[in-house]
Amino acid sequence: MLPSVSVFMARGARVPVWLGVALVLACWAAPGLAESLRVAPEWLKAHLDQPGLVIIDARPPKDYAQGHIPGAVNFPERATYSDRQRNGRITEPRVMQEQLRDLGITRDAPTIVYDDGKLLEAARVFWALEVYGLKDLQLLDQGFAGWQASGYPLSTAEARPARSQYIAELDPRRIATRFTTQLAISNPAQLIVDARTSEAYEGQVSKAQRYGHIPSAINVPVHEHLATAPDGSALRDLDALAALYAKVPKDSALVLYCDIGRVSSVNYIALRELGYQVVNYDGSWLEWGNDPSLPIIGPDGQPDP
Incomplete structure (x- = not known):
């Protein structure tokens, strides 16, 4: 099976053939080099x-x-x-x-x-x-x-920049959907990462109707990426972040999720810095866990449905 990549899709929308071809080609992008963001x-x-x-x-x-x-x-x-x-x-x-x-x-x-x-x-x-x-x-x-x-200056004046001519254009290398996440479950070239707490991953707690996690997903909770500094939280350094994913091959295409694609965005930053090819599933568990047609691994460790 070819590795899948993702694209924003309106509910019920169909992907044109030309776009599907573009997405398949996009997935072959080589992983990047580690860099600080x-x-x-x-x-x-x-x-x-x-x-x-x-x-x-x-x-x-x-x-x-x-x-x-x-x-x-x-x-x-x-x-x-x-x-x-x-x-x-x-x-x-x-x-x-x-x-x-x-x-x-x-x-x-x-x-x-x-x-x-x-x-x-x-x-x-x-x-x-x-x-x-x-x-x-x-x-x-x-x-x-x-x-x-640091004692740097502050302002209370609202910035009023000139209106731009920005045209919305989505980058399919950055976002996963329900459909592409389903494909990733059985794709050996991809790995799904659950950024929620271990309790949520194991099905002890849930913000959706169902409890558990997406099949084949591993659990790397967001808090493991953070170091508390005296003046606020910060991502851990690159060596510490690399240690979290030491067993994940650099050529893996990673799909991230949490409850609403929020805390998984922190994992996304870390993995981008480490040079991984990574997408974030925006619908996340609140969409997946509330759709009984989608497979999960329940609290007993068994697939459902």
Whole structure:
């Protein structure tokens, strides 16, 4: 079986033949080299006036209004969901296009994303922006907490950039769907990674109607990727992250999920830094676990249905 890759699909949509061919070809991309996708607060302070640099604050609007990094625009994590109450599906192209245009965001501008320092909001926004084709993204390590702890300047003025001409274009190398995740279950070239807690993976707790995990998935909980710094959470260094995936071949194509494609975005950042080919399943367990037609491994370790 050829390894599958993923693409955003509206509920019930069919994939055209030409697109299916493109997706199959895309999956053969070689794994990348390890690289850091993070910048330190001191780096951002030194580059704050760099022409063309875009800074995105992924926190809720009320937090942004109380103080933010000078020049940052507010694109809260909640704006990346189509309907967060149902599952983690990403915002539709038409809506995302308008949001990014209003913020003056373009596909090629160097862009730094930050949140309060816990990385969950910033990672989800980072991943969503990569899905929508942004090419030069990095995270602010330790986020706003680290910026504040360093005594760097704050602003309460809302940034008002000129509206951009961004055109929504999805990158199929970054996102998995229910369908492509089903294909990955029996594909030896792919590996599914569950970023939830071990309790959720084992079926002791669940945010969906059913309990358990997707068949063939391994469990690498998000908290194992994080180190708590005095001024906020941060991803562990590359050596520590590599140790988490030491038994996962670099040529594996990885599919990530959690409950709503949120905490798995942190795993996504880590795996991108390590050079893996990785996609994030946006619908995640809230979609999968609520669909009785989809297979799971239940709390007893047995497949259902």
